Amino acid sequence: MFISSTEDLIDNIFTLHNYRDTEYHEFYNGMIKNGVVYIALKHNGEFYFAPSRFAGYKNNNADSHINSYEKDGGETNREISKLMGKERIDQVLEEEYKKYCERNGIVPSNKSRRYWPLIEGPYLREKSMVKDISEIIRNILSFDNGLFSALADVYSRLLYASSTLVVLKYDKDYFFAPSTYVAYMNLDKIDSLWTDTIQHKETDKVISKILEQEFITNHLLDAKYKQYLAVSKLRANNKNLSYCYLDVEEDLGITDITINSVEQTERESKIKARVGQIKYRSALIAMWQKCSVTGFQNVELLRASHIKPWRDCDNVERLDPNNGLLLIPNLDLLFDRGYISFDGDGRILISSLLSIDSRRKMGLHSNMNVILNERQKKYMMYHVEEIFRP
Structure with missing residues (x-):
């Protein structure tokens, strides 16, 4: 037997x-x-x-x-x-x-x-798991280095087997790593062999909590992942993939982000603010995947725009992805200054302070709209009542 x-x-x-x-x-x-x-x-x-x-x-x-x-x-x-x-x-x-x-x-x-x-x-489960965004970033970059090391076959196999990926966009480059690898601290080359034996639901939960977003399907990231595999000469699998997304702009300073402890209170506050920006923008991109209004898909050119302004929010509202739209720059500026808003049905409201000629040059028209969930509608009500200039 x-x-x-x-x-x-x-x-x-x-x-x-x-x-x-x-x-x-x-x-x-x-x-x-x-x-x-x-x-x-x-x-x-x-x-x-x-x-x-x-x-x-x-x-x-x-x-x-x-x-x-x-x-x-x-x-x-x-x-x-x-x-x-x-x-x-x-x-x-x-x-x-x-x-x-x-x-x-x-x-x-x-x-x-x-x-x-x-x-x-529970060998890997006894190892420490990541606790903050800096450790997630470090692990993604560590995994990418592994793909080009003497153990490339080990890392490429882990990537091939994974169905949930954590994505880091740094400057103009995209990096992908399995959640089962990213979730653990200080994995060595031997430990890496065992991450494909771990159920990803456990590691997904840890990463989702830190990044404040769920793993979701994303067709734009599917395309980026295929490009990443092609450039790295790695094979693709036929699984339905889901992602958590991190967008780190160059001027945020990845070196600062990877510092875990600092003596200066001011610098520590600055790092926390930067991490908050990363998490917020990343969550909005994961949620919207394109301009919330126009459907423009190049997320590198889009702005993360608070519906209820930062200055008026409490700490929870400031990082709530439901309190945000992903907008092309001209709409972001108009929305921020109160020249446009959206009603309860998501239809655009355009300020009477804008002339017909200005509206035309800014690309505004009355058929613009946005699809809002119930939480977004509550934030938008604040924008209409307090920010919009009718």
Whole structure:
């Protein structure tokens, strides 16, 4: 009978490992030395290995394995693949396999080996998770560096497997990283192997809370992601992707953002304000994806415009994405100065202070409108009553 769960695999791995100091030590040595496809288990910081032809049979042991002529590594490979996906050549795990052999007095064969990585228990969940926007940015850039390192195959595999991505736009460049990688602090090259074993719902929740936005589908980011993959010569998968988005303009200073503690109160306040701007603009772009009124799609040229002005807001309202429109520059200026607003149905209101000629030159017309949800309508009511100049 074949294994049916990762728990079955783990039991077999430790069963084999425990033979090393028993009368079955030669059996153990042969299994570890001569395998081709292995389960690689990380437990309490240590690696353990077992070939699929032993690990793939439920409740396997040395006696039953030795006395059976029907046990076949090809069959166990197929069964384990149903549970773990396709095995892979992996230089990191190959190095750990050789270290394991050395620790246990085994000389490995010269065969080419393949692996399934397996994690037991809450190993990554015990690691610290990100707590602020600076750590998210640092992890996205770290992941991008990994795509062009000696471990590029590890990082590209993680990207290919992910369905939820965190996107950083810095200056004119876009960077993409899986939420399962971004959510953890100080991952090393070994840790990175295991992030594709984590359920993304847990990591998505952490990132969404910090960025104050949900992971959503975004066709514009789909296009940017395809460009990113093409330039980086990475393959695309056919999954439906969802994103959290961070827009960091060059003049915000990414160096300042990555500082976690400062002595000067004034500088600390400045950094917090910059982070607030990043989160607010990013949330508006994620929400609207284009100009709220005209549909213009080049978000690099759009302005994040508060409906209820910053000066009149409390701290919650200032960062509420429902208190904002994404506008082309001329509409942003007109809206900010009260020359235009929108009624309860989202139809444009144009100030009588603007002449017909001015309206024409500014591209205004009476058919303009915006689609507002209930929370946005409440903010817009304030704009009409307090800011608009009828």
